Amino acid sequence: MTEITLLDGGMGQELIRRSGKPAAPLWSTQVMIDMPGLVAEVHGDYADAGATVATTNSYAIHRDRLRGGDSNHYASEGQQMPDREHQFEALHGAALAEAQSVKNRSRVAGSVGPLGASYRSDIHPGFNAAKPLYAEVAKILAPQVDLLLFETIASLDAARACLEAGRQTDRPVWLAFTVDDEDGSFLRSGEPVSEAAIIAADADAVLANCSAPEAMPAALDALSKTGRPIGAYGNAFTMITKNFLEGGTTAADLQAREDMTPQTYADHAMNWVEMGATIVGGCCETGPAHIAEIASRLRASGYAIV
Incomplete structure (x- = not known):
């Protein structure tokens, strides 16, 4: 019987819906201070849906994202962002504490999001600058998680920095790449996923994430060459x-697809499993219902969810 690891789904958009607050830069991070327990509630609902991995709500907790003023890439035009860098350690502690609520039912993956901004390889710092920043986060998360999940990696340089940073801990390192929505054989940077696979061959698992479901088969085909779990x-x-990639920085600028129902999304996920994927789940704008549908399909098809 083939074993499948079932990840959870999106956190940020789910928190916006549940909190009743408008989408805003760093809201899904600040919510842990303003509304403690809400993140744990989401973790619990994903575990109830069948997820066997809980991903910490630490994706955006980077010093550059928390830093206020014009230097913050998440500031809207003409808007000064408050400086929250002093909350760096406290926010990581809150994310870890919220995830512990499902520790008895799920493995915990320490989420490390991209520096700069999601999808934007053009504003990601160079390798020498990025590696210690990723390593700082990895070392904070590692003692309380089962694995490190570096997410939404948009370039080869970022992949190298993430992998080397993760290897400074004793936890398994999973690399998740974001790929072109129109052609999943390329990263958001325009670099080939086949080259990312060469770097990722030294990771413990390699994934594609936060991209159109239709782009995933091409990405998985390239990543399968690593010989690692995909x-x-x-x-x-x-x-x-491409226009968004030239200037967009936040999910607030993006819209949800009305056609991506739990049933439709599960169709895609099952196709990935048939291609050899042994780790599946959801990202932004997927919720517990999407994960529950995947779990149901996996069990009906004879897979063991581990």
């Missing part, structure tokens, strides 16, 4: 276009 967790955004 997987995918797509988003349910409308297409992340």
Whole structure:
């Protein structure tokens, strides 16, 4: 019987829906201070849906994202962001504490999101600058998680920095790449996923994430060459276009796809499993219902969810 690891789904959009707050830069991070327990509630609902991995709500907890003023890439035009860098350690502690609520039912993956901004390889710092910043986060998370999940990696340089940073801990390192929505054989940077696979061959698992579900088969085909466990967790955004990549920085600028129902998304996920993926789940704009549908399909098809 083939064993499948079932990840959870999106956290940020789910928190916006449940909190009743408008989408805003860093809201899904600040919510842990303003509304403690809400993240744990989401973790619990994903575990109830069948997820066997809980991903910490630490994706955006980077010093550059928390830093206020014009230097923050998440500031809207003409808007000064408050400086929250002093909360760096406290926010990581809150994310870890919220995830512990499902520790008895799920493995915990320490989420490390991209520096700069999601999808934007053009504003990601160079390898020498990025590696110690990723390592700082990895070392904070490692003692309380089962694995490190570096997410939404958009370039080869970022992949190298993430992998080397993760290897400074004793936890398994999973690398998740974001790929072009129109052609999943390329990263958001325009570099081939086949080259990312060469780097990822030294990781413990390699995935494609936060991209259109339709782009995942091409990405998985390239990543399968690593010889490592492969997987995918797509988003349910409308297409992340080249124009967005030239200037967009937040999910608030993107729209949800009305056609990506739990049933439709599960169709994609089962296709990834048939291609050899042993790790599947959901990313932005997927929720507990999407994960529950995947779990149901996996069990009906004779897979063991581990």
